[in-house]
Amino acid sequence: MNPVEPPKEELVFSPAILILSQDLYPRKLEVVREYIQNASDAIDSFNAIAPLIDDNSEPVIKVSIQGRSLLIFDNGIGMGGDDVAKLRYIAYSEKKTGEEAGYKGIGRLAGFAVAEKLKITSTCYGDPQLHHFEIRAKDMREEISQNKKRGVIDPASDVISRHTTISSTPAADPKDHYTIVEIRDIYESCSELLDSTRLKEYIGDVAPVDFSPEFKWGTRISQWLRQDVPDYSPKTVYLSMLNGERIKVYKPYVDSMSISEPHPIAVRDPADPDNMLALCWYATKGQKMLDELRPSGKIFTVDGDGDKKRFAGLVYKLFGFSIGDRHLPVKTLWDRSFPRALWFTGEIHIIDKQVQPITDRSDFIESDARARLYKAAAPIPSTLNQQAQVISYNRNAFRDGENFTVKLQRLQDRLRDKSIEKSELKSIRADLNRRLVTLRSRVDHCSDPAIEKFGKGVQKFAASVQKELDDAKIMKGGDGDIADVARERKMTSQARRVFEIIMDTLQDYYGSDTDTYHEVAGKISKAIRKKY
Amino acid sequence: MPAQRDSVFHTNPNKDFVRSEYDYAHVERWYRLRGERLNYFGLPAPEMLDIIAWEKFLNRFTTIEREENQQHLMFLQANVQDVEHRLYSLYGEFDEILLKGRDQHGRRPEWPYDIVNLDYFGGFIYQDLSRPKAIKKLISNQVDFQRSFLLIITHHLRDGDVIGAKASFLGDLRRSLKNSTVETATRNAIDRAMDWYSDPSTPDSQRQTLLVNSFLRDTGEAEHFDVLCRPAVLYSGTGNASMTHFVTDFTFRAGTAHKTSSKQSLFELVDLGTQEVRDARLIKSAAKAPRLSGN
Numbered sequence: 001m002n003p004v005e006p007p008k009e010e011l012v013f014s015p016a017i018l019i020l021s022q023d024l025y026p027r028k029l030e031v032v033r034e035y036i037q038n039a040s041d042a043i044d045s046f047n048a049i050a051p052l053i054d055d056n057s058e059p060v061i062k063v064s065i066q067g068r069s070l071l072i073f074d075n076g077i078g079m080g081g082d083d084v085a086k087l088r089y090i091a092y093s094e095k096k097t098g099e100e101a102g103y104k105g106i107g108r109l110a111g112f113a114v115a116e117k118l119k120i121t122s123t124c125y126g127d128p129q130l131h132h133f134e135i136r137a138k139d140m141r142e143e144i145s146q147n148k149k150r151g152v153i154d155p156a157s158d159v160i161s162r163h164t165t166i167s168s169t170p171a172a173d174p175k176d177h178y179t180i181v182e183i184r185d186i187y188e189s190c191s192e193l194l195d196s197t198r199l200k201e202y203i204g205d206v207a208p209v210d211f212s213p214e215f216k217w218g219t220r221i222s223q224w225l226r227q228d229v230p231d232y233s234p235k236t237v238y239l240s241m242l243n244g245e246r247i248k249v250y251k252p253y254v255d256s257m258s259i260s261e262p263h264p265i266a267v268r269d270p271a272d273p274d275n276m277l278a279l280c281w282y283a284t285k286g287q288k289m290l291d292e293l294r295p296s297g298k299i300f301t302v303d304g305d306g307d308k309k310r311f312a313g314l315v316y317k318l319f320g321f322s323i324g325d326r327h328l329p330v331k332t333l334w335d336r337s338f339p340r341a342l343w344f345t346g347e348i349h350i351i352d353k354q355v356q357p358i359t360d361r362s363d364f365i366e367s368d369a370r371a372r373l374y375k376a377a378a379p380i381p382s383t384l385n386q387q388a389q390v391i392s393y394n395r396n397a398f399r400d401g402e403n404f405t406v407k408l409q410r411l412q413d414r415l416r417d418k419s420i421e422k423s424e425l426k427s428i429r430a431d432l433n434r435r436l437v438t439l440r441s442r443v444d445h446c447s448d449p450a451i452e453k454f455g456k457g458v459q460k461f462a463a464s465v466q467k468e469l470d471d472a473k474i475m476k477g478g479d480g481d482i483a484d485v486a487r488e489r490k491m492t493s494q495a496r497r498v499f500e501i502i503m504d505t506l507q508d509y510y511g512s513d514t515d516t517y518h519e520v521a522g523k524i525s526k527a528i529r530k531k532y
Numbered sequence: 533m534p535a536q537r538d539s540v541f542h543t544n545p546n547k548d549f550v551r552s553e554y555d556y557a558h559v560e561r562w563y564r565l566r567g568e569r570l571n572y573f574g575l576p577a578p579e580m581l582d583i584i585a586w587e588k589f590l591n592r593f594t595t596i597e598r599e600e601n602q603q604h605l606m607f608l609q610a611n612v613q614d615v616e617h618r619l620y621s622l623y624g625e626f627d628e629i630l631l632k633g634r635d636q637h638g639r640r641p642e643w644p645y646d647i648v649n650l651d652y653f654g655g656f657i658y659q660d661l662s663r664p665k666a667i668k669k670l671i672s673n674q675v676d677f678q679r680s681f682l683l684i685i686t687h688h689l690r691d692g693d694v695i696g697a698k699a700s701f702l703g704d705l706r707r708s709l710k711n712s713t714v715e716t717a718t719r720n721a722i723d724r725a726m727d728w729y730s731d732p733s734t735p736d737s738q739r740q741t742l743l744v745n746s747f748l749r750d751t752g753e754a755e756h757f758d759v760l761c762r763p764a765v766l767y768s769g770t771g772n773a774s775m776t777h778f779v780t781d782f783t784f785r786a787g788t789a790h791k792t793s794s795k796q797s798l799f800e801l802v803d804l805g806t807q808e809v810r811d812a813r814l815i816k817s818a819a820k821a822p823r824l825s826g827n
Contacts, residue, residue, distance in 0.1 A: 062611055062616060064607075064611075064616045064617065064619075066603075066607060066619070066620075066621045067621065067622070067623055067635070067637040067639055068637050069607070071607050071611070071616070073608075073611040073616070119601075119604045121604065121605070121608050130608075132601075134601075176612070178608075178611070178612065180604075180607065180608045180611055182604050182607060184600070184604075238617075240616055240617035241617070244591075244592045244617055244618055244620075245617065246616075246617035
C-alpha cells in the first residue's frame with residue numbers, strides 16, 4: 001500500500017503543533033536523542049543497500065556545536081526532495097513499527113521547543129541535488145500563541161507552510177548521501193544542549209554506541225548481544241569538543257569504575273521458551289579481594305562530579321536506545337529489596353519489538369507485549385536478589401576473615417612481645433571464639449572458592465594462635481609470656497581481688513568492643529606500674 | 533573515520549590556480565617556517581575551498597560567515613570533509629567582529645593566528661574605511677601575542693574604492709619617498725614613478741596594489757612587524773570580476789622600540805608591480821612603473 005497523503009480537508013489545528021513540540025520532551029537533552037535516532041535509522045537503511053552500490057564509507061553520526069547551534073550529521077541513506085518535503089508533515093512516518101527505532105514522525109519536531117530555527121539539509125545516493133528544509137520555530141510558535149490569545153486558531157497546514165522553506169540546490173557529488181540537522185539559535189534556557197561534556201555523557205548513556213575499549217568486559221558482553229539480539233548494531237558517534245578534539249562516544253562503562261565480571265540472563269517467553277524476549281547483562285561494583293576484582297555488595301557508585309549513583313541499576317534498551325532511566329526496571333520488575341537492585345549495573349536489551357516506548361521514551365506503552373515482557377523478566381530480579389545474597393555472604397566472609405587476620409597477627413605480635421596482661425586473657429579467648437564461630441558460619445555460606453579457601457586458612461591461623469595462647473605461661477620472676485601486673489607489683493590478695501573485679505566489670509562494660517577494653521586494660525596496668 | 537576526498541570543488545580556473553598553486557606554496561612555506569600546523573582565520577565561503585586545499589598544513593580554522601544559510605552549508609561542508617571538529621565558525625561581518633572583538637553570538641576569535649585569509653566580496657577601501665580599520669585591529673591583536681603571520685587578501689578591484697583616497701595616498705607617498713633622499717637623480721626617478729602611478733591612463737590595479745601594500749607595510753611596521761610584500765596577483769574571477777590578490781609576511785621583531793623597519797625597502801615595495809594569472813600560469817603584468825631601485 002502506498003503511503004497515505006494528508007487529507008485535503010484540515011482536521012488538525014495549529015495549537016497541536018505546540019502541544020506536540022513543547023510538551024513531549026521535559027528534559028532538553030532528549031532532543032539530541034531524537035535526532036540521533038533518526039540518524040541511526042538512516043544508517044541502518046543505508047547499510048542495507050551499501051553492498052549493492054559498492055559503498056565502503058564508514059557509517060558515522062557526528063555531533064558538534066557551533067555558536068548557539070547544535071549539529072547532528074550522518075552519512076546514512078539521506079533524503080530526496082520528496083522526503084524533505086514530507087518533513088513538514090506532522091506525525092507522518094513511513095517507518096514501520098517494530099522495524100526501526102523511530103516510527104512516530106514527530107521526533108523531528110523535538111528541536112522546535114529549544115531553538116529559534118531548525119535547518120535540515122540532505123541528499124541521497126544518486127541524487128544530484130541538495131535539499132534544504134527550514135522551519136522558523138520561534139516565529140511559528142509566537143504566531144500560534146498570539147493568535148490563540150486573540151481567539152484565532154489557524155489550520156495547522158497553513159501555519160506550517162508559512163513558517164517553512166523547502167528548496168534544492170545542486171549537490172557536489174551525486175554519490176553523496178548524508179543529512180545534517182542544525183538546531184539553530186538554541187535558547188539560553190536550553191544551554192545544556194551546547195555543553196559538549198553533558199552531551200558526551202548523555203549520548204553514551206542513551207544512544208546505541210559501542211562499549212569502550214577501556215572496559216575489559218565490553219568484548220564479552222558485545223558477543224552475547226550480537227549473538228542473541230538481532231538488531232544489536234552499535235553506531236559510531238563522534239562528538240566535537242570545544243578544544244577542537246573529536247572523541248568517539250562509548251557507553252559509560254570503563255574499568256576504572258571497578259566493574260566485576262558480568263553475567264547474562266536470557267528472558268524467555270514462559271509460554272514459548274524458544275522465544276527470547278530480551279537479553280539482560282549485569283555486573284556489580286567490584287572490590288579488590290585476594291588480588292582480584294570481586295563483587296563488593298555495595299550500591300553501584302562512580303567517582304567524579306555529578307550523581308555518583310547514576311549508573312546504579314539496569315536500563316532498558318530498545319534498538320540500542322535507552323528507555324526510561326535506571327529506576328524503570330526497579331519499578332517494573334522488583335516488588336521488594338529495591339536497594340539490592342542498585343548494587344548492579346547493566347542493560348536489558350528488548351528483542352520483542354511489539355514492546356513499544358511512549359513518545360518521550362521514559363516508559364513503555366501499556367500492552368500485552370509489555371505485560372508479557374515484565375512477566376517473563378521475573379528471573380532478572382530473582383537472579384539479582386539471589387546474587388546479592390551470595391555476594392553478601394562472600395563479601396562478609398572475606399571482610400571477617402581479613403579483619404580476623406589482622407586481629408590474630410596483632411595478638412601474635414603482642415604474645416611474642418610479652419605485652420598481654422593476664423587480666424586480658426579471658427576477654428581475648430572469648431573474642432577469639434566468637435570471631436571464629438562467626439567466620440565459620442560465613443565460610444559455610446560462601447560460594448566463592450577462593451574466599452572459602454581464604455576463610456579456612458584464617459580459621460587455621462586462629463587455631464594456631466589459640467594454641468600459642470594456651471601454651472603461654474604467666475610471668476613469674478621474669479620468666480613467662482603473659483604479664484601479670486598484680487603479681488609483678490606484689491598486690492595483696494585483697495588488692496588483687498579488687499583489681500580483678502574492676503577488670504571484669506570493665507570487660508562486661510565494653511562487651512564485644514574488645515579493642516577498647518584492651519586499650520583501657522593496658523592503660524590501667526601501665527598506670528599501676530608507674531605509680532607502684 | 534571516513535576518508536577525506538582527494539579533489540575539491542572547482543570554482544574558477546584562475547582562482548583555483550591562485551589557491552592551489554600560488555597560495556599553497558606560501559602556506560606550505562609558512563608551515564615549514566613555523567614547524568607546526570597553522571591556525572587559520574578567514575572568510576572561506578561555505579565551500580571552504582582554501583581550507584580543504586591547505587588542510588594538511590592547518591590546525592584549527594576560525595571562519596567568519598555573515599549569512600545564515602551559507603553558514604549552515606559551511607557546517608555541512610565541514611562534516612562532509614570530516615574537519616568539523618577543527619572548525620570554529622563565527623557569525624557576522626568580518627570587520628565588525630574584528631572591531632568589536634566578538635560575533636553576533638558573543639563568541640571571540642581564538643587569537644592569535646598563523647594565517648589569515650581575507651577573501652573579500654567587494655573592494656578594499658570603502659567610505660567608512662571599515663576594512664583597513666579591521667585589518668589594523670587584526671594586526672594589533674596579533675602583536676599582543678607577538679605572533680608572526682601570513683596575511684592573504686583578495687578583493688575586487690574597483691567596487692566601492694575611493695578615488696580621492698588614492699590620489700591623496702600617492703601624494704603622501706611621493707613626499708615620503710623624496711624626503712628619504714637628497715640625490716637629484718633618485719628624486720627625479722621618484723617623480724617619474726609617482727607621475728606614472730598618478731596618470732589616469734595607468735591601470736587602476738597598479739595604484740591599488742601600491743596602496744594596499746603600503747598600507748600593510750605601514751600598519752605592520754607600527755606594530756613591530758617586519759613586513760614583506762609581494763607583487764599583487766591580478767586575475768579574472770567569477771563573472772569576469774577583476775580580482776587583486778596579496779600574500780604578505782608579517783614577522784614579529786621583538787625589541788624594537790617605536791616601530792620596525794622592514795628588510796624590504798620602500799623603494800623595493802614601489803617597484804613590486806603586479807603579476808597576472810593567464811592559462812593557469814603566473815606572468816608579469818605588461819603595465820610597469822619606472823623603477824626606483826638602482827637609482
